[in-house]
Amino acid sequence: MRLNNLVHVVGCHAEGEVGNVVVGGIGDIPGQTMFDKRNYLEQHRDDLRRRLLHEPRGNVIRSTNVILPSNDPRAQMGYVILESTEYPAMSGSNTICVATVLLETGMIPMQEPVTNLTLESPAGLIELECQCSDGKVTSVRFLNQPAFVYELDAVIDVPDLGKVTVDVAWGGMAYVLVDAQSVGIEIVPARARDIAILGQRIKLAAAEQLQAVHPVHPDFPGITQTEFTNPIRREGGVLTARNAVAVSPGRLDRSPCGTGTSARLAVMHAKGEIQKGERFVHESIIGTKFDSTIESLTTVGGIAAVVPSVAGQAWITDISQVGVDPTDPFQTGYTLADTWMQL
Ligand SMILES: O=C(O)[C@H]1NCC[C@@H]1O
Numbered sequence: 001m002r003l004n005n006l007v008h009v010v011g012c013h014a015e016g017e018v019g020n021v022v023v024g025g026i027g028d029i030p031g032q033t034m035f036d037k038r039n040y041l042e043q044h045r046d047d048l049r050r051r052l053l054h055e056p057r058g059n060v061i062r063s064t065n066v067i068l069p070s071n072d073p074r075a076q077m078g079y080v081i082l083e084s085t086e087y088p089a090m091s092g093s094n095t096i097c098v099a100t101v102l103l104e105t106g107m108i109p110m111q112e113p114v115t116n117l118t119l120e121s122p123a124g125l126i127e128l129e130c131q132c133s134d135g136k137v138t139s140v141r142f143l144n145q146p147a148f149v150y151e152l153d154a155v156i157d158v159p160d161l162g163k164v165t166v167d168v169a170w171g172g173m174a175y176v177l178v179d180a181q182s183v184g185i186e187i188v189p190a191r192a193r194d195i196a197i198l199g200q201r202i203k204l205a206a207a208e209q210l211q212a213v214h215p216v217h218p219d220f221p222g223i224t225q226t227e228f229t230n231p232i233r234r235e236g237g238v239l240t241a242r243n244a245v246a247v248s249p250g251r252l253d254r255s256p257c258g259t260g261t262s263a264r265l266a267v268m269h270a271k272g273e274i275q276k277g278e279r280f281v282h283e284s285i286i287g288t289k290f291d292s293t294i295e296s297l298t299t300v301g302g303i304a305a306v307v308p309s310v311a312g313q314a315w316i317t318d319i320s321q322v323g324v325d326p327t328d329p330f331q332t333g334y335t336l337a338d339t340w341m342q343l
Pocket residue numbers: 017063088090091092093094173247253255256257258259260
């Protein structure tokens with residue numbers, strides 16, 4: 001056996017969404033902040049992302065996080081998020097996986113019943129409250145960077161669909177939010193493929209027709225996610241709703257989506273549908289849940305924003321070492337349009 005570029009990976013999922021965690025084998029990545037390191041990986045080491053996420057070592061239904069030491073004395077650790085087609089500034093399900101792996105593998109000591117962490121994501125510092133019992137992390141609540149609205153009730157033209165009314169919001173990634181019923185979508189597992197395809201089409205139209213430039217970090221990516229929303233209902237008095245997020249290049253988030261939940265909280269607050277401190281339970285297409293709230297109100301570059309917290313649970317699935325045989329023709333993998341959608 002000959003394996004180069006060996007990295008050590010802890011497999012993990014948060015509420016069904018795979019967010020593997022690279023815990024060793026990378027060495028240092030240049031950059032002062034995690035956003036600098038993200039940029040370095042994107043510009044100079046994208047081979048790593050492709051090797052881990054593309055076939056035959058990966059697949060489209062996963063993200064991978066690289067754990068790196070942070071230069072910020074307030075953070076115990078940092079991480080860069082690698083997704084199928086991008087390096088997002090932030091990700092909820094991935095953050096929950098990272099915290100769970102750091103604590104359950106002992107990279108950071110676990111304190112029961114609660115371990116408080118500060119991690120540096122590419123979007124900035126993220127504070128986390130992890131409930132822990134018998135060596136297991138039973139819940140991770142993260143305080144996201146502020147979420148805010150770019151557009152409310154904007155109308156876009158989607159080829160072969162016509163005019164669609166959408167909202168656009170930032171929750172750590174930029175979202176176009178669409179009422180699922182308004183485009184004939186029922187958020188049920190049997191429709192997952194249709195939802196993913198329509199999600200891609202709406203996302204491409206929105207990214208072309210609407211501006212979504214972060215007011216403080218114009219280098220953060222623009223619209224890359226479509227969130228289909230179901231109406232908000234009250235369950236046991238708690239605001240609750242189902243959603244489905246189409247992640248690029250065109251597949252559904254299995255979790256309720258942490259950045260999508262944050263974006264939705266910003267939209268709900270702007271529309272007067274939720275107040276600061278109220279709970280909001282967000283459900284995924286497979287029925288898993290994130291518990292969220294608006295912790296405080298703020299502004300980002302002069303725009304009204306909410307500071308969301310989102311909680312969920314992750315489970316480790318496997319531990320592996322991934323490398324590449326020097327004679328392997330697929331050193332950095334490949335993609336095929338049967339699962340890696342190309343519209
Ligand atoms: O929870 C989230 O924010 C995400 N899940 C996969 C895609 C998004 O990054």
